[in-house]
Amino acid sequence: MTETCQDDELRAVLRGLLTTIGDKWTLAVVATLVGGAQRFTAIQRETDGISHRMLAKTLRDLERDGLVSRTAHAETPPRVEYALTPLGRTLLDPVDGLIRWVDEHGQAVLRNRATAG
Amino acid sequence: MTETCQDDELRAVLRGLLTTIGDKWTLAVVATLVGGAQRFTAIQRETDGISHRMLAKTLRDLERDGLVSRTAHAETPPRVEYALTPLGRTLLDPVDGLIRWVDEHGQAVLRNRATAG
DNA sequence: CCGCATCCAGATCGATACTG
DNA sequence: CAGTATCGATCTGGATGCGG
Numbered sequence: 202m203t204e205t206c207q208d209d210e211l212r213a214v215l216r217g218l219l220t221t222i223g224d225k226w227t228l229a230v231v232a233t234l235v236g237g238a239q240r241f242t243a244i245q246r247e248t249d250g251i252s253h254r255m256l257a258k259t260l261r262d263l264e265r266d267g268l269v270s271r272t273a274h275a276e277t278p279p280r281v282e283y284a285l286t287p288l289g290r291t292l293l294d295p296v297d298g299l300i301r302w303v304d305e306h307g308q309a310v311l312r313n314r315a316t317a318g
Numbered sequence: 319m320t321e322t323c324q325d326d327e328l329r330a331v332l333r334g335l336l337t338t339i340g341d342k343w344t345l346a347v348v349a350t351l352v353g354g355a356q357r358f359t360a361i362q363r364e365t366d367g368i369s370h371r372m373l374a375k376t377l378r379d380l381e382r383d384g385l386v387s388r389t390a391h392a393e394t395p396p397r398v399e400y401a402l403t404p405l406g407r408t409l410l411d412p413v414d415g416l417i418r419w420v421d422e423h424g425q426a427v428l429r430n431r432a433t434a435g
Numbered sequence: 436c437c438g439c440a441t442c443c444a445g446a447t448c449g450a451t452a453c454t455g
Numbered sequence: 456c457a458g459t460a461t462c463g464a465t466c467t468g469g470a471t472g473c474g475g
Contacts, residue, residue, distance in 0.1 A: 210424075210428070211420055211421065211424050212346075214420050214424040214427060214428060215345065215416070215417060215420045216340075216342070216345060218420060218424075218427070219336065219340035220340045220342075223333075223336035223337045223339070223341075224340075225333065225337075225448090228332065228336065229329075240456085240457090241456070241457055241458085242456065252448075252449055252450075253449090253450090253457095253458085254448075254450085254458095255448070255449080257457085257458060257459080258448095265430065265431055266430055266431060267426065267427060267429075267430030267434075268427075273457085277456095278456050278457090279457055280457090281456080281458090288423060288426055288427075288430075291422075291423060292419060294415070294419070295412070295415035295416045295418070295419045298411070298412035298415040298416075299332065299335070299336070299415075299416070301412070302408065302411070302412045303328055303331050303332045304328065306405060306408060306409075307327075307328050307331040307332070309384060309405055310331060310383050310384060310385075310405075311331060312384075313382065313383055313405075314382055314383060317381070317382045317384075342468085357436085357437095358436075358437060359436070359437085369468075369469055370437095370438085370469090370470090370471095371438095371439090371469065371470080372468065372469080374437085374438060374439080375468090378438095390437085395436050396436050396437055396475080397436075397437090398436080398437060398438090
């Protein structure tokens with residue numbers, strides 16, 4: 202495994218990661234899970250305007266990447282809880298950096314957008 | 319201007335920003351511009367596989383947000399140079415945090431994807 | 436050389452309905 | 456309650472051609 206290959210792969214992962222967390226709902230869902238494990242319906246209620254389908258997709262993607270864990274309890278009625286994995290929690294740090302940037306410079310971006318149309 | 323309104327707007331900006339920098343090519347273009355101002359064609363040559371149209375769109379979006387400046391020189395042949403603005407450079411910091419995260423945990427994500435995908 | 440408009444194929448998303 | 460499949464509307468991205 203060469204370094205260039207790794208570099209290429211890392212770039213791909215970076216883009217994929219940005220695409221993932223940049224997806225319309227991912228961040229909101231993650232924000233909902235910061236406080237602790239949540240059930241499917243609870244997440245949907247917390248996340249304003251998300252459709253059933255998109256929540257399912259978002260959670261599956263996050264689970265696929267190992268950022269969110271899915272625990273199905275064999276009960277009636279069925280109960281499934283989602284939570285951030287340790288790996289998922291490590292992501293909160295750099296994301297927080299982005300949030301701070303928006304907090305600091307977001308207004309400037311808005312102003313630019315308003316000016317430039 | 320209420321705080322809740324600002325909070326909503328900031329969330330919108332955050333999502334918009336993540337969408338922007340998560341867009342397929344934005345990061346590669348920004349990476350090209352880190353070293354200094356570049357011409358349209360030079361950026362296209364540096365950024366492997368990007369189409370004319372997408373580069374134009376990417377640059378326009380970045381310019382709209384005030385992250386990239388566009389300087390047209392009135393010459394023949396026409397020459398237009400793009401460069402990161404000071405605001406654009408402040409964004410490099412949090413993005414670097416993300417890159418470090420990928421550097422550190424990207425392999426784990428890939429492993430998870432391979433297992434679950 | 437630079438940028439935009441048009442056209443077209445593929446991806447995405449929301450609503451709905453159906454299974455366990 | 457949790458999750459998947461289908462369908463239709465919308466959006467995106469690439470190729471091409473034209474104007475500055």
